[in-house]
Amino acid sequence: MILLVDMDNTIADFEGRFIDVWQERYPDIPHIPREERKHFYQTKDYPSEHNQKIISVITSPGFFCDLKPVPGAIEALHRMKALGHDVFLCTSSFFNYPQCVSCKYQWVSSHLGQRWQSKVIITADKTLVKGDFLIDDRPELKGNFKPSWEYILYDQPYNRQTTQWRRLTWNNWEKVLLNGHGHLDG
């Protein structure tokens, strides 16, 4: 099978790094705790007066290079590969912040190994990429074409109102992908 896996907040802990940098920069402005986040974009959860601060945090030097892996993600990716699947990291980028895309390659090289860099696909429209599954944290499926994959939500507090798709975490992914799709080693 072809497994497409998103990066930010699916395998790379964007949220954790955001909170860390926010607390360093704005110690007097309380951050929204991880479990209380309601929207995909931080700018929709924080009062709008903080929009520029949010952007300045996300575009701070090395922000995307320094994300920690989501617990269990690295092991899950290696396991998918070991089971014989074609695994691709399918991610979009903040286009007006050129360092973001370079960081993504560096991150993959550091946490998964240099050869995984060739498995990165950067695209604003994931519906153009062929696959059996796309695992992603974004509550709404974004894209202009009919996807070939089943959309699977990577469970996050801000996507829990969405019931349209199956969801998984790195604790139960193997069971979820297997359900209704035969044996994973297909």
Place this chain on the structure above:
Amino acid sequence: MILLVDMDNTIADFEGRFIDVWQERYPDIPHIPREERKHFYQTKDYPSEHNQKIISVITSPGFFCDLKPVPGAIEALHRMKALGHDVFLCTSSFFNYPQCVSCKYQWVSSHLGQRWQSKVIITADKTLVKGDFLIDDRPELKGNFKPSWEYILYDQPYNRQTTQWRRLTWNNWEKVLLNGHGHLDG
């Protein structure tokens, strides 16, 4: 239609920049003129003693930012879009040279406009990307999956021995894409 278009030596003049930097750096070592190139990779056309020099040219700061457009390419891309097609720039990257990928976004923003950045797809395997045509200068179709697109060679001296696919330039692209595929405004 979905039109996928490669970047290096298809819309961005990698070859011309390579020759310019080579002549600046190695004025005493003759470069291979554009029309005498026989292989896709420079390293296969130059004596192997020059391999490191070739890599140092390609990885010089800003190399991919400074490519000139291939004549006619920018007009062709705008025309494709104006005809109502979905145009994507489908390109791979030199993974161990992080600046390459940032430069590609900068290049697109400078030469096509900021909004075209969302049309860039970076992937080592283009057979995963859905499309009607892929226009590319690489003599061999590279990738592990069955493509949905027809491969169309962008004519370059080093791919002229290949007769397997139709070929075009930015002078005749509209006629070639139309041939055997009905009206381009399809």
